[in-house]
Amino acid sequence: MRKVLSSVVAVMLTGxxxxxxxxxxxxxxxxxxxxxxxxxxxxxLRGDAGWSYNKLRGAHYFQGSNKVDQDFDSARxxxxxxxxxxxxxxxxxxxxxxxxxxxxxxxxFRGGTTGWCGAVVCHSTDRSSMSALTLLANAYVDIGHxxxxxxxxxxxxGGSYVRWNKLKNTICDDPGNPGCNTTEHDGKKSWRFTYxxxxxxxxxxxxxxxxxxxxxxxxxxxxxxxxxxxxxGPGYDKGYYSHEAxxxxxxxxxxxxxxxxxxxxxxxxxx
Numbered sequence: 001m002r003k004v005l006s007s008v009v010a011v012m013l014t015g016x017x018x019x020x021x022x023x024x025x026x027x028x029x030x031x032x033x034x035x036x037x038x039x040x041x042x043x044x045l046r047g048d049a050g051w052s053y054n055k056l057r058g059a060h061y062f063q064g065s066n067k068v069d070q071d072f073d074s075a076r077x078x079x080x081x082x083x084x085x086x087x088x089x090x091x092x093x094x095x096x097x098x099x100x101x102x103x104x105x106x107x108x109f110r111g112g113t114t115g116w117c118g119a120v121v122c123h124s125t126d127r128s129s130m131s132a133l134t135l136l137a138n139a140y141v142d143i144g145h146x147x148x149x150x151x152x153x154x155x156x157x158g159g160s161y162v163r164w165n166k167l168k169n170t171i172c173d174d175p176g177n178p179g180c181n182t183t184e185h186d187g188k189k190s191w192r193f194t195y196x197x198x199x200x201x202x203x204x205x206x207x208x209x210x211x212x213x214x215x216x217x218x219x220x221x222x223x224x225x226x227x228x229x230x231x232x233g234p235g236y237d238k239g240y241y242s243h244e245a246x247x248x249x250x251x252x253x254x255x256x257x258x259x260x261x262x263x264x265x266x267x268x269x270x271x
Contacts, residue, residue: 041089041090041091041092041254042089042090042252042253042254043087043088043089043090043252043253043254044087044088044089044090044096044098044250044251044252044253045085045086045087045088045250045251046085046086046087046088046098046100046212046248046249046250046251047084047085047248047249048082048083048084048085048100048102048212048246048247048248049081049082049083049084049246049247049248050081050082050083050216050244050245050246050247051079051080051081051082051244051245052079052080052081052082052104052107052218052242052243052244053079053242053243053244054077054078054079054080054107054240054241054242055077055240055241055242055243056075056076056077056109056237056238056239056240057222057237057238057239057240057241058071058072058075058237058238059071059072059075059111059225059235059236059237059238060072060235060236060238061113061225061226061232061233061234061235061236062228062232062233062234062235063113063115063231063232070113070115072111072112072113072126073111073112073113073114073123074110074111074112075109075110075111075237076109076110076111077107077108077109077130077240078107078108078109078110079107080104080105080106080107080131081104081105082102082103082104082105082244082246083102083103083105084100084101084102084103084134085100085101086098086099086100086101086138087099088138088250090252090254093142094141094142094143094144095139095140095141095142096139096140096142097137097138097139097140098138098140099135099136099137099138100134100135100136100138100156101133101134101135102133102134102136103131103132103133103134104131104132104133104134104242105131106129106130106131106165107129107130107131108127108128108129109126109127109128109129109130109164109167110125110126110127111125111126111127111128112124112125112126113126113169117171117173117174117175117176117177118174118175118176120174120175120176122171122173122174123171123172123173124169124170124171125169125170126167126168126169126170127167127168127170128164128165128166128167128168128187128225128226129164129165130162130163130164130165131162131163132160132161132162132163132220133160133161134158134159134160134161134194134218134220135158135159135160136156136157136158136194136196137156137157137158138154138155138156138196138198139154139155139156140152140153140154140198141153141154142202148203148204149201149202149203149204150201150202150203150204150210151199151200151201151202152198152199152200152201152202152214153198153199154197154198154199155195155196155197155198156195156196156197156198157194157195157196158194158195159191159192159193159194160191160192160194160220161189161190161191161192162189162190162191162192162220162223163187163189164187164188164189164224164225164226164237165187166184166185166186166187166226167184167185167187167225167226167235168182168183168184169182169183169184169185169232170182170183183229183230183232184229185226185227185228185229185232185233185234185235186226186227186229187225187226187227188223188224188225188226188227188234189224190223190224191223192220192221192222192223192239193220193221194218194219194220194221195218195219196216196217196218196219197216197217198214198215198216198217199214199215200212200213200214200215200246201213201214202250205249207256208251208252208253208256209249209250209251209252210249210250210251210252211247211248211249211250212246212247212248212249212250213246213247214246214247215243215244215245215246216242216243216244216246217241217242217243217244218241218242218244219239219240219241220239220240220241220242221239222236222237222238222239223236223237223239224236225237
């Protein structure tokens, strides 16, 4: 009886070992994997429009055939509309650069001077206007991404081509020449050194398109203003500041998500 039971146990163990060997034979299959990657670098185009509050730093002219340098009693440059565009490159997720070209439409100038009409002091009112084309190379730091918003700060350097129109100088209290008399001085044009400081935020509209809302401070240095005529001039402005509220769009060529193939992982499956 003991021999019979030993034989039965031996047979059962042999069958179990064979079944276990069949059950745990590994078979490897390959599972393809895709990963979504957001492209952050690349070229972009931009367009902007805004309103510029201008602050003239002052103006002066030569009085009496270039003998006396005289400051304007008052000199004010009105606000103007600004439009522009540019092309840029997103270097990293936090650093980008661009080159911009902006045009400031005609801004009116209002001023006044005091001089001598013979032996009597007389006064003038002065009217003109100015426009400017500004070319800047800019760099920006994108501070971080907060949902759809990306605040930034930036700075730019370049030049402005400033064009003054004719200056109309009107005197109405000259006792030797009754009535109001106007003298026109030819306006001057010149390139000026310019720098700018910017701050704002970009707002995601689509994966490629962003709205850009911001502020720009711009300093345009001094230069020629008007020419000589009838014992007056030439004149020069002392440069001006502009405080600009701006809004625009930026279109990025590499802003959308793309599916990137990742090599498959080996996944063991047992049967």
